[in-house]
Every structure is written in structure tokens, then in C-alpha cells.
Amino acid sequence: MGSSRTQDERTRTRTRGGGEEASSSAPDAKSPPSSTSTSTSTLSTSSALGGPSSRRRSLFPLVELELDDDGIPTTASSIAVTSALRASGFLLARTALLPVSLQRRALSAARRYLRRHGDDVMGDADDDAVDDPPSMSSSPGLSRRGGRVLTHPTDPKAYAMLEGIESIRDDDDDEDDDDDDDDGDTDGGGADEHTTTTTTTTTTTMATATRTTTTADLEDWYRAAREARIALLRCIAAGMGMGNDDRDFLVRLHDEDNDSLRLLGYFRGDARTGNRCREHSDYGTLTLLLNDGVGGLEAYVDDDDDDNDDDDGDVDGDGGGGRGYVVVNIGSILSDWTGGELRATLHRVAGPASVGGSVGDDVADRTYRESLLRAVSVPRYSIAYFADPNGDVSIDAKLVGSSAVAGGGEGGNNIGLRVKDYIRWRSGGMWSDRCGVAFTSAEESRLANIR
Numbered sequence: 001m002g003s004s005r006t007q008d009e010r011t012r013t014r015t016r017g018g019g020e021e022a023s024s025s026a027p028d029a030k031s032p033p034s035s036t037s038t039s040t041s042t043l044s045t046s047s048a049l050g051g052p053s054s055r056r057r058s059l060f061p062l063v064e065l066e067l068d069d070d071g072i073p074t075t076a077s078s079i080a081v082t083s084a085l086r087a088s089g090f091l092l093a094r095t096a097l098l099p100v101s102l103q104r105r106a107l108s109a110a111r112r113y114l115r116r117h118g119d120d121v122m123g124d125a126d127d128d129a130v131d132d133p134p135s136m137s138s139s140p141g142l143s144r145r146g147g148r149v150l151t152h153p154t155d156p157k158a159y160a161m162l163e164g165i166e167s168i169r170d171d172d173d174d175e176d177d178d179d180d181d182d183d184g185d186t187d188g189g190g191a192d193e194h195t196t197t198t199t200t201t202t203t204t205t206m207a208t209a210t211r212t213t214t215t216a217d218l219e220d221w222y223r224a225a226r227e228a229r230i231a232l233l234r235c236i237a238a239g240m241g242m243g244n245d246d247r248d249f250l251v252r253l254h255d256e257d258n259d260s261l262r263l264l265g266y267f268r269g270d271a272r273t274g275n276r277c278r279e280h281s282d283y284g285t286l287t288l289l290l291n292d293g294v295g296g297l298e299a300y301v302d303d304d305d306d307d308n309d310d311d312d313g314d315v316d317g318d319g320g321g322g323r324g325y326v327v328v329n330i331g332s333i334l335s336d337w338t339g340g341e342l343r344a345t346l347h348r349v350a351g352p353a354s355v356g357g358s359v360g361d362d363v364a365d366r367t368y369r370e371s372l373l374r375a376v377s378v379p380r381y382s383i384a385y386f387a388d389p390n391g392d393v394s395i396d397a398k399l400v401g402s403s404a405v406a407g408g409g410e411g412g413n414n415i416g417l418r419v420k421d422y423i424r425w426r427s428g429g430m431w432s433d434r435c436g437v438a439f440t441s442a443e444e445s446r447l448a449n450i451r
């Protein structure tokens, strides 16, 4: 199982996962101890999702995810991760588990993958626009199904869902006799050393090498993301005191490895381009997001302790890719498990014409608008790694507090909705059937509030 993500919180209306009225979800009162390596990152001034033009610079913490000699996250890291997820639901994580070199390789591989498989599926990719993800020159608003790369029904993007590491290899096996559109692209980043070493060989050999490298790089990223998932789940379990301080409490609820990679290629646009990715929140447990540094990612964050509706934060504008960190956020299942203490935050990839975007005329507005214009003038690539819990775990479990239910009621008859059914419902299907566009009516109405 993996995830194609859609939607959830509308914090402005003080609601939390499942549409319930929020109880208390004030940011963690504990400030990280001075020994923590947490710092804040420099972030672009955000546009407000749905607010007028007032701006606030929002800083999400950059957390150095440190492991001890046994590979266990330090206490400082656990506190830093949990504090950020309480406060905003977002953090930027830097960790030796996801080194910059691997990030670059993975992004290059995603780009190659989307272009190759997109061409396969859609057949009309723009050959001149070598930097662009595959697009459909006709009917750009329609999703064409049946291949590995889909165009999104509404957002100007192509994407591929890779459900499990094996799916990457299967894709390559399927392609063994298909070399006509494999361009051996080295992505200008010099990241594809295997391809580079084969440039003097025949086209066919080079194509094979490119496939192999693409597969290897995506597999490496997938494996590394799984390790990072384990570390982050340990941080959360420890930081929240779950399972009587059993640090592997959450890890065990994920030992089926129900995860997926979504490779995303956003098309170039112009001043008229609105959202490149519609507002949504993720609905599994944990998302690790790597992007190529092209801006536009925004998160809608609300302070519970004031009435300002415009406390929205641009997550990064340069998330990963260059500076070596990944964006970490959580989905609604984990948020619900914690009674909303950890936030599944609404986010999007904005374009210059996004609703509630930069409409004012002060310096910050203009600067931000220019940054979005620059961002949309180039394609944007990202890789989302989604972790879901084991399929039979209850999404209704409460994993914090005195009534915490280990395993979410596993084995019981009255466990409520199971993860696998919930995800099927949210995502509009399982596996490659997922369209990733399902919105519940509650979510739709929350979204309507910001339009």
C-alpha cells in the first residue's frame, strides 16, 4: 500500500483531523534544550493561503536529525521533531541517512523516469523542451490512465506512483525492449555517473545503463527514506511518550512497509498559472518531500493563540535538492492518532495566480510574486515518500494519553475503520488505481473557506 495524497486540515477554522473541533493543540511548551542542533531555516516570505495581502515570515525549524552510536535518534532530535510537528506539522530535516549526493541522484532519476515513462504513456511529449516533464499538448486538463505516468486532472503536473521498491524494478524489466525514447539524459547535474561512463558505447547500451542507473538511484532513495522513516517514527514515539516510552511503538505499526514514492514533474507555466499542486494535506503517517529547489511550496499554518488568519508559511522555496534537507510533514492518520496534537497541515505548490496568493503591492508582495514567477518559468521536480501504517490497524486508535491502544486495536472485532479501507476511500482506489484527487465533503468545505 502506498499513498496518493489528498486533503485534510483547515486550521483556520480551528478544525483538526476528521473535521472535529480542535481541542488543545498548542505548540509544545517544552522548548528544545540548548544542546539541540535545531535551528531555523531562512524561508521565503509566504503568500497567505486565502488571506489578504498581509505577510508573515514563517520559519519552520531545520532539524539536524542526529543518531547515536546505535543508530537511535538522540533525545534532542526527538524533542525537536515532535515540537515542530505540534507547532506547524512541518519541519526541514537534515540527516546523514539522506545525504545530499543521494538527494541529487534521486531527483535526477525522477526526472529521467518521468520523461521516459511519460513519453511511453502519452506519446506526445514535447521533444524540444528537454527539461520539461511529459505533458499532453492536447487536452491538458485530462488525466490519461493506464501508464506509469499520469497527468493530473486539474493540476499542471505529471506524476508516477511507485508502490514498493519492487515496482521500480518491475518497470525496468517491462522496458527491456523499449529503447527508442530513452535519451540517456544526464540532467545537467552531473549526478549520473553510471550514464556518463557509458557515453562512448552504443545507444542501446547507454539506454540500458540509464535505466539501470535510474532504477538504482530510485531504489537507493526508497531504502534511505525507509531508514529515515524509522528514525522519525522513533523520534515521534519518544517525543510523544507513546507506548510507555517504547521507542519502537510506531515502527512496529509500520512493519509491513506500506509506503510509496510519488515522482512529480510540474509543467512550466506563466503569470496566469495558479496552483501547481492544489491545497491538500496528506493522509497517511509521514511524508518526506524532496524537491529540486524550485519554489512555491506553501503550508497553511495557524496559531491557535491568536486570531490572525494569515499565518501561513512558505515551507521552503528551496526544499532539499540544493541545501541538503528534506521537508517532513505528517498525514491525517497520525494526526488523528494523537488527537490532533500533531498537525496534518494544509499545503500546496503555488503559482503566481494562486488564489490568496501575492496580491498586494508592498515590497514583500512584489518580491514574493517575482519569486513565484521565476519558479513557474521552469519545470519543477519533486519526490514525495509516503509512509502508511499497517493495513489492519485502526485509524480510530488513540496512541497518546492514558488510554493509548497499542496496535490500534489489532485483532479486535470493533476496531472501527482500518487503515487500508480508509486509504482506499480517501485516495479513490488502491495501488495504481489511485488518482490522488479524492476529497471528503468536510475537506471540500474547509477548502472552500480559503477560496
Ligand SMILES: O=C(O)CCC(=O)C(=O)O
Residues within 6 Å of the ligand: 005, 262, 264, 277, 282, 289, 291, 297, 347, 348, 349, 381, 382, 383, 384
Ligand atoms: O511537490 C511538492 O513539493 C508537494 C507535493 C505534495 O505535497 C504531495 O504530493 O502530497
Ligand SMILES: [Fe+2]
Residues within 6 Å of the ligand: 005, 280, 281, 282, 287, 347
Ligand atoms: Fe502533500
